[in-house]
Structures are given as C-alpha cells and as structure tokens.
Amino acid sequence: MNAPFPTGPSTDEPVALGALTSSVGFMLRMCQTRAYDQFFREFQDTEVRPGELTLLWVLDLNPGLKQGSVGRTLNIKPAHMTKLIQRLVREEFVERRVPPEDRRSIQLYLTETGRDYLNRYRERFLAVHRAERVGLNDAEMATLLALLSKLNFQEAPECP
Amino acid sequence: MNAPFPTGPSTDEPVALGALTSSVGFMLRMCQTRAYDQFFREFQDTEVRPGELTLLWVLDLNPGLKQGSVGRTLNIKPAHMTKLIQRLVREEFVERRVPPEDRRSIQLYLTETGRDYLNRYRERFLAVHRAERVGLNDAEMATLLALLSKLNFQEAPECP
DNA sequence: TAGAAAAAGTATCCATGTAAACAATAATTC
C-alpha cells in the first residue's frame, strides 16, 4: 500500500505516494493525463482535438441531438459546450437548427464537410483507442471497461 | 457494443456512443471528470484544490524531493509545476532550497504551516477517496486499482 | 580546459474549461 512509485523515465528517485495509490480519483487522473498525451502525440501533425472529434463522432451517431443532451452525456458544461459548437459551426462541420416545438433548444447536425472530416480521421481515432490498451490483455481490458462503466453511471450525480 | 448510454439525469433521450464505450481513454475521461466534480462538491466551502493538496501530500511523504521528480511522478509539466510551487511558496506552505551539489535543481520541503494545512484536510481528502468507490465492492475496487496501475506504468512513456 | 550539449526551472502566450449573471422560451400556478 505504501510501495514506491515507479516513475516515468526511471532514472528518478522513487517517490512514495501512500494512500494516493488506493484513490480511484488519483489513479484515474494519472491514467487519463497519460492517455491525453498519447492522443496529442498521435495527432501531432493535425489540428484535431479529442473533444471535437468525440463530439463529431457522437453527432454522426445521433443526428438532431439537442445541445444540452450532448453536454450532459459527455459531461461538458453548458458554457464550454457553447464555445465548442461555435467553433464547429464556424468551421462548417456542424449545423444548428432550432426546433419549432421548443425554441429554447438547439438541435445539432453534422454537415457533409463535418462527416468527411470525421471519416478522414476515423481510422486513426480508433487506432489511438486500441493503442491505449498497452499492457492489458483482452480479458483485463473488458474487466476494466466494465468497472469504469459501472463507476461512471453510479457515481452520485446530484446532491443539491 | 452499440448500446445506448444511460445519461445523467435519466430524463434525457438515450445517446448512442458506438465504439467510444470500448475506448479506455474516453471512459477514463468520463470517470475522471465526474471524480473531479465530486471533489469540488466536497471542498466547495474551501479554497482547496486537488492538485495542491496532492502535492502537499507527496511532499509530506518525501521531504526534499526535487521539483522535476514530483512533476514527472504526478505527470505535471514543468511550466505548470513552477506556477503551482510559486503559489504554495507565496502561501508559505512550501519552502524551496537549492542543494549545493546541483544548483540547477530545487528541493521542496513542507513548512509547519503547510503540514498544518494538510492535516486539517487530511481526513476529508481520504473521505473523498472513499466516496469515489460508490457502486463498487472491495474486490471490484481492488481489481480496478490494479488495472489502472498496470495501465499507468506500461503506457508508452516515450517515442521521440 | 574551452566549447558544445544536456538538464532544471522560468516567462510568455495560448488553449481548455468553469462559475455566475443574463436573456429567451416554456411550463406551472393562482
């Protein structure tokens, strides 16, 4: 439980982390920042950003989704959602339509350009996802995904 | 593999995510942002930030650690490390000493004030870590931590 | 031992993300 932490370049002195290694939040953060680094390394030569690509991916699967729904699903706060969508609209990847039955809300659709863009990077996107599995076999990966999924959906979503 | 995603407030239309649900990176991100939200909810009434508290925690366990070592261990980039430490020094939680044997580097030590601050929030910090376990039993939790640890240390750290 | 290369931190600028206050529309309530 108090084992030293084998750090990155391994030439470093070992660092004790104590109870942190039993903290899901901490371990999630560590793994997640590494995953991000990996993504940016893979898409280094492009302008592609993980959030944007994920958003296009979801809109491709769910045409006409409302902005709020996407935000809640992907855990993106409204203010940030606005900025993301504004950029995607400016690049003409996404189209916004106000449905007549509820004129507060906004429905989102991929344009042809947006679909082309997504398709251009689709394979690379999936390749990154596969590459993240380094070190885990299929069974371990399945277990990990199942546990993360359980965690994600049961975590207390509200307590106002 | 293409099951709809049970979103937060559950009053939402279900959103299809396709291959995203088999992406570790994506699932990590989802869980991690939720964990962050939880942290901020718990420490709402304070100025405590997760990164800062983690840093103090690590310095308490490893007095005299070099700035670079901490950064590599916690996956914090040098530029950000500087800013974090500057604030902790300004608040007099941390002391910087330049060791004579290598005057490029900086050793970090907790001050008495820093230790007091850490101790004041230690129990709450651990409580958040426990709370993150919602929905998983002890065995599942152990498995999850083991898998995350494996992932964290085997992920390709360099390819320049 | 000079000169080049590497390592540790810092400063500046930019991208990402949030909180709080606001505007517009819809749903409730009296």
Added chain:
DNA sequence: GAATTATTGTTTACATGGATACTTTTTCTA
C-alpha cells in the same frame, strides 16, 4: 390568462494547464 418558476443556451470574467523559447548551471567531449 397574468405572474411565477424552470429550462435552455449565451456572455463575461477567471482559473487551470500546456508549448515554446529562454536562462542558468552542469556534464560531456575533443
């Protein structure tokens, strides 16, 4: 049916975090 409340999205102001280029010190090399 007018007044209140809730929902949806935007704006503004700020916090977090990274890339790049730079300074200082150390180490390596010729």
